[in-house]
Amino acid sequence: MRMSRLFLRTLRDDPADAEVDSHRLLVRAGCIRRVAAGMYSWLPVGHRVLRKAEQIVREEMDAAGAQELLLPIAQPLELWQRSGRDTTYGPLMFRLEDRKQTGFCLAPTAEEVITATVAAELTSYRDLPVNLYQIQWKYRDELRPRFGLLRGREFLMKDAYSFDADLEGLRVTYKAMYDAYHRVFERCGLTFRTVEAQAGEIGGDVNHEFMAVAAVGEDDFVWCSSCDYAANVEAARRDHAWHHTEVPVVDEASSLGDAERAEVPPVEKVHTPDLPGIDSVAEALGAEPSELLKCIAFEADGDLGLALVPGDREVNEYALAAALPGRAVRLLDDDGFAGRPGIPKGYIGPGFAGATIVVADPSVRRPGGWITGADEIDHHVRNAVLGRDFEVQVWADLVVIVTGDACPRCGSALSVDRGIEVGHVFQIGTKYSEVLDARYTDDAGESHLMVMGCYGIGVTRLVAAVVEEHHDDAGIAWPAALSPYDVHLIVLPGRGDAAVDVTSAADSIYDEMRAAGLEVLYDDREASPGVKFADADLLGMPVQVVLGAKGLQRGVVERKVRASGERDEIALTGGHLSPGPDGLRATLLSGAA
RNA sequence: CGGGGAGUGGCGCAGUGGUAGCGCUCCAGCUUUGGGAGCUGGAGGUCGGGGGUUCGAGUCCCCCCUCCCCGACCA
Structure with missing residues (x-):
């Protein structure tokens, strides 16, 4: 993409309403723009990131055996009344009426619709298990949307729902999703922990949250560095045995x-x-x-x-x-x-x-x-x-855990950290199967309730969490897997006699890179070098390639790895990048995670 | 919903009753060209909305809206 044609405006100043780094930098880098509280437009550069995050999630869901579908955003309230969540979600739901005054909501999640859908299609144990997911916009009229994408009222969520014949089946499916989540967050370059958690309005017993470790996170979780016990503070318990105090234990x-x-x-x-x-x-x-x-x-x-x-x-x-x-x-x-x-x-x-x-x-x-x-x-x-x-x-254990409390598993001192909840998986059981009558017939002809699990990833929040972890003073440093483009090519033609040659050499390098399958952002604007360098650092492609008059004369382009700041040079032979089409990708992206 | 703060050009801000300004951005021209360049000229604002006070309101008063922060709450 030629930057001269790209729909992009970067901002020199921080937006006044942005508190956290991800919000500030995503706005400055022209990725998102606020439209209303907690609602954002995704401009072309940001949209590419969102699509890549979506695609990583999609690949791992597909690999784990889930099937993608798409459910409506607007859903009849009647369905929510059947599960009782019309009341329990209450004002958190955006509500609307059609011309006949029939009540609808903008879906905050989709257990009801998916359960009704599966109940209508499947009747036999032979059909189970099945695991369905969508990547769809969700709506929650939060009391206080904040921190840009981290708590929006509109957000993109991957929500998966599994239906098994029994609890043993659910556990197998759950484990597959649990593992898939690890792969998703690893591919996105996140430092995260998997913690035991509370189920909230979703219901069910066993559940885990995936926390991106971040100071701006809204959730506290405890973590034991000795045995790896981790839990949301809401769910965390401490050891009763008082390993770390002098207070004697009295049984009754x-x-x-x-x-x-x-x-x-x-x-x-x-x-x-x-x-x-x-x-x-x-x-x-x-x-x-x-x-x-x-x-x-x-x-x-x-x-x-x-x-x-x-x-x-x-x-x-x-x-x-x-x-x-x-x-x-x-x-x-x-x-x-x-x-x-x-x-x-x-x-x-x-x-x-x-x-x-x-x-x-x-x-x-x-x-x-x-x-x-x-x-x-x-x-x-x-x-x-x-x-x-x-x-x-x-x-009963009643206290909120603080740093230094004893781990319930091994007795070592726990620490309390902050995290961004980027994913949550639940073993729901039959809560929704009961109210929406999702049943199947077993091999003996008997009817049973399907056993459900559900699995969410906040995709827009995930993008913000990645920026929280991968940035510096100059801007974003995208992990390669999510970067809008692979390479940011900067041409510095100058005003000397060589200007035309530099530009045509850069044009040709641009074509070569694209021919090698690379996604290239090409800064062909008539701007000063300083502007181009600053924008490249702000936008954060993993690799920057610079071609100027001096480099051309010496027969090299310069390469900078955004995250590490390491620089090297790639030789030009006969005006072409020396690694050739086959080696180009590996050479250009080396050192960029 | 409780507490605090803010709405003035695309962005960031000043203007404390008397002709709406500054920096950045944007446009044109000239100069400049390896880390957000200089000069000259220009464009762009019903000062969030409505009512009121006043000879006169961005500024004072009332009502409303929106946004941000802390809290409550929350996959």
């Missing part, structure tokens, strides 16, 4: 000896006005936050409960829900407190009379007294002792 609250309890003075009420938060209370009382007992109010099916953790820890809401299986659990927010005016918010103690269930983290089981709420505004108590002054009904 009731096992605290009477003598031990007697060592703690009785409960003493203290006046603590105008002290917002654990830290200020701790400071006022001359204690560490970890000596305070944090009592977080929650509702479980309408009942009030308390979650107890040490004052220096946070409650993991997912873990809390897991501790109370079958019950709808949510932490009390401001509205929740407003609806229960009797609760002394900020001063709740573990024995609060209104609470019908108390769940506590094992770390609450340590001996000695706690500083905690007095169930009375502006007051706390000292010396609240487990088994004497308050009781716990359910013990």
